Amino acid sequence: MKDQMAPVMSASKSEILDAAAVVFMDLGVDVASIDDIARHLGSTKGRIYHHFASKGVLLSEVCLRAADFTYRKVALVIDPDAAPDKNLRNMILAHVPEVLRTLPYHKVIRQTYPGINQKSTTQVERDLHQRIHAERDRYEGLFRAELRRGMTDGIFRQQNETIALHGMLLLVNAPVIWYTPRADEPEGFALEIARQTADMAVRALS
Amino acid sequence: MKDQMAPVMSASKSEILDAAAVVFMDLGVDVASIDDIARHLGSTKGRIYHHFASKGVLLSEVCLRAADFTYRKVALVIDPDAAPDKNLRNMILAHVPEVLRTLPYHKVIRQTYPGINQKSTTQVERDLHQRIHAERDRYEGLFRAELRRGMTDGIFRQQNETIALHGMLLLVNAPVIWYTPRADEPEGFALEIARQTADMAVRALS
DNA sequence: GCAAGACATACTACTCAGTATGTTGTCAAT
């Protein structure tokens, strides 16, 4: 992934992506304008267009960055020798806190999951959409693999894989919908969300 | 609900709502234009504006109709004397086929669940947004009530209600994301989706 | 014959993505 992008992302580009994620989260990816994002940054859209060829490219880069956040965390905790339910639980315990930590990005992912809607696209954008799709398949593949192993081992019940996988993934990503960080939030609430979500996911499959 | 709306919706208005749901599903609620919907109908936007004061009103009416579809089906199957897990299962068995039958509407619901994004709104639109929110709370309340009864009765495990409820609801609505009707789809697939989803949901809570 | 509803057509004003041009600061070469 890193070898496919510029070796080091500039601080300005990173700042723009963060601002874009927040504004896309607040206004919606289609309603938010480049000017809205520039205002959030306290700059003008000339700055944004210097780093990103189009709004569609900017949105795609936000999505790719979001995918990278969770992939990096989850891939690290998978142990091929561990039982599928244990792996799955650990994956979710890694996934959920990272999602909560980078919530704007994942709210953008949620909006664009069915696809990025544009009435016309450039080849660059189409290529980026394919990369996003590939990243998503790769990430979902981590969960699918554990689900399959679990069904083969008898740890998870035998059932339709598509229904089971997507049901479980939507459950796991539910906090993207309802969670909003609060100043008065109890200590360890993020961990409680992760634990309970992992617990529910494993039970749903068992 | 019905007493709050015109007693009988005209056939033309109903046709417009159906077309709007499909076009909103395909293009996204913000990318789709009133002209897009008119084209889908084989008419012009004059027709649409005759029945709906604005695009925002049209979108809101699509959402309200969607909410009505599932509420009507699910409210009918709730038995106050039944065990919470049985009720929940029956609710999901009623909910899922209706969602699949009216899929465009629910894809629109999914897009607008965090809120309908408009840079400016009329009072009529704000009032409609409040109705939508109230309808959603009322519907979710049906599920919340069974979850609470189940946790009180010990049928469902004691856990954070918000995490449990939203996780379960997202799992139940997962088919909105991945399901697409296919001509070669096996007989009874919709029922299989409903059964497996109900099963997973009850297990997730137990 | 007239009123009203249900459309179609023509028009307006605004927003927006993207582009062209200008400015400034930094850095390297001389």
Added chain:
DNA sequence: ATTGACAACATACTGAGTAGTATGTCTTGC
């Protein structure tokens, strides 16, 4: 010390798309 190139912005501009409105036409019902 100077100069030129270039990156990183800001500003001004353009063209297209869009929501919504005004007006016209046709049909229907009384």
